[in-house]
Amino acid sequence: MPIAWDVSKNPAGLPKLPLRLGPLQVIGLRDPDEGDWARLRTLQYADLYKSSRIRFAGHGIAAIMVAALYLHTIPAWILGIWLIALLGAVANSGRVDRHFANISRRQMTRLEYRKQAGTVALCAVPWITALLFFAPVGSSTQHFGLWTLVAMLVAGGAATSSTAPISTIVFDLIVGVAGVSSFVISGDYVFGIASFAFVVTIVAGALNSARTNLSARIAEAGVAEKDEVVSLLLREFEEKESDWLWQVDNNRRLRSVSPRFAFALGREPADVEGERFIQLIGGDNFESGDVPRSLHDLVERLKRRESFSNLLVQAVIGEQRRWWELSGTPIRDSAGNYVGFRGVGSDVTEQRESDEKIAYLARYDTLTGLPNRLMLTEALGEAMRYSAQWRTRCAFLMIDLDRFKSVNDSLGHLVGDRLLAKVSERLNSVCTDNERCGRLGGDEFAVVIRDATDHTRVDRIAETIIEHLSQPYIVDNHTLFIGASVGSAIGPRDGQSVETLMRNSDLALYRAKDDGGGVHCTYVPSLHADAEERRTLELSLRHAIAKEEMHLNFQPVVNAQSEGIVSFEALLRWTSEEHGMVSPAKFIPLAEDTRLIVPIGKWVLHEACRQATRWPEEIKVAVNVSGEQLLEPNFTATVVEALAATGLPANRLELEVTESVFLRDGRTANEALEAIIALGCSIALDDFGTGYSSLGYLRSIRFSTIKVDRSFVQGAAQESPESIAIIRAVVAMAQSLEMQTTAEGVETVEQADMIRELGCTKIQGYYFGRPMEASEAYSLVAKRRNAA
Known part of the structure; x- marks a missing residue:
């Protein structure tokens, strides 16, 4: 019958033992349907090395008796060689068996399994030689004597190697077939049949013995593993100081108070023996009935005399609020009468507070x-x-x-x-x-x-x-x-x-x-449309440079006295394939919010420098720089790269910044501007007077130009005293700091004359030129040069 045994996985994590095994699975020639082949072989071969000396002695004694039996029939030197070969094969088999001494601490491999069976087969070879070559040259008495010794070895091997059935089967079948063949060759068919029946009986008995032995090993392993589980659980319970046993009688008074439970109550066992359980953990408010709801739940369970598990109860021990987790079951005497409650409990206050803290942090x-x-x-x-x-x-x-x-x-x-x-x-x-x-x-x-x-x-x-x-x-x-x-x-x-x-x-x-x-x-609702427009605009903006949709316009800046062009301000324009002409007031803030201004600004810098190389050497190009660009760690390297790639001298590049760049990270902005000034470039402060207008910026940075915002120019044109006063103050301050001033937004000759009178050194506005394409700017420069 195949083996059927239910053994769960052990606590050490070993593979599960098989539930059912057939003959080939017992021998090891076939993997079990469930379970682990290696672990079964480990159970079988764990004690094999212990009988190796007995097997060696048995083969040695039998070999000596065979040598004595054929001493006068077979040449002595042949018997000597045969004897040495047999003892060597048996010794080699014992050496392999000793490798299994520590098999219980590791897993047996299939290579070891085959190697052990091979060494047993080698032990059978000398006996095959004796049966097939010694027997024919001797008498029938010697033949029967030889077979008797071999039969004793077959039976003895089945007894000593029952834990490793493949060893018994290999040796018994090989030697048994040889013995049967020797009788058939000599014509003793009856003894041949008897010998065959003997070998089959021995093999069947060995297989049955192996099955019984393996069943016992599996049972022992299962019991050991279950004992280990129980030991682990008991040890874990004993080591957890927060766990204790509690017991009350039918009046809910404490009985058999353990030291650990008394410690949880903050009292001595003798002091709480016989006290009412609920009153002890209810605290000072017990008499007034103002107790936690969880304590009412415990009372109801005790009243109904029903088992409960992991009931969370709030207890008041001294002045402290504690949380206990209680499990209990009713106790009945031999007559079935209710006599109280018994259970286990643990203090879970820390866990409860941790859970409350986690819940608080989550919300x-x-x-x-x-x-x-x-x-x-x-x-x-x-x-x-x-x-x-x-x-x-x-x-x-x-x-x-x-x-x-x-x-x-x-x-x-x-x-x-x-x-x-x-x-x-x-x-x-x-x-x-x-x-x-x-x-x-x-x-x-x-x-x-x-x-x-x-x-x-x-x-x-x-x-x-x-x-x-x-x-x-x-x-x-x-x-x-x-x-x-x-x-x-x-x-x-x-x-x-x-x-x-x-x-x-x-x-x-x-x-x-x-x-x-x-x-x-x-x-x-229109905000959704605005958000969608912003999303699509951002998507198009991300591909604007690659699609060559960006281009620069240039607005001239002239000397206030001679009206000669001193520089051009590069102004970014975007003609989108999807959105058409997009206003800078719309896409520049979007580019800054999404940080697309960094790659766009890099392109503007390169393109402006490239166009400026076509102009006369005395004409500069001014490029607006966003705070996002200026605060980039590698912005100075970007400027150097643009100048090097286009060949524009550094003194012909002027970068325009606004006060907003200093509000975010003034230190980084100062360091970047100082590095750019060190290259030879000039810095202009744009829109001065519209923001915080901190004089600290003018003191810490060597600006070349202060640009007066167009709002003040328009106000001065309308004879606003405040605007005129501001322009005069800015001009006076710039002159004292050896800086130039540029008035923006000049649109008429009257405004130009007024700006000259107020002392501005440079003028920019529609009166002297609107923003124009790069080719128009070049033509304007060439025309003025020819006119001169």
């Missing part, structure tokens, strides 16, 4: 303590369900801080984090029970308004938020000024789902930022 922002994006999303979903149920409206406000990045960049993230904490306090102070505020991430916040039926409430809250967040902050002795922009969407009018409402409020916020910040914008 609250660690920096500000406000709800995070997940909790705001849930709150908005609840508000939308409330609106749908009661036919009301809800709202979602998305808030972005203005000028926060400059604080982070200039004063560091630590100050930025403290500023965010103060912003969260102010934001929380303007919210009522009808609103919930939170932080989405970075410098973005949000407010969920549960009931926004009053359409003016959203505007009032948004205005209040902007007003409160725009007040000055004191952080680490720094007075900081930031602002806030707000975008809002009303549900369900502006979106039937949480995702749609949040996306639409984000579009409204984007519009508020585009409008300059510090304002509140509500969502309108």
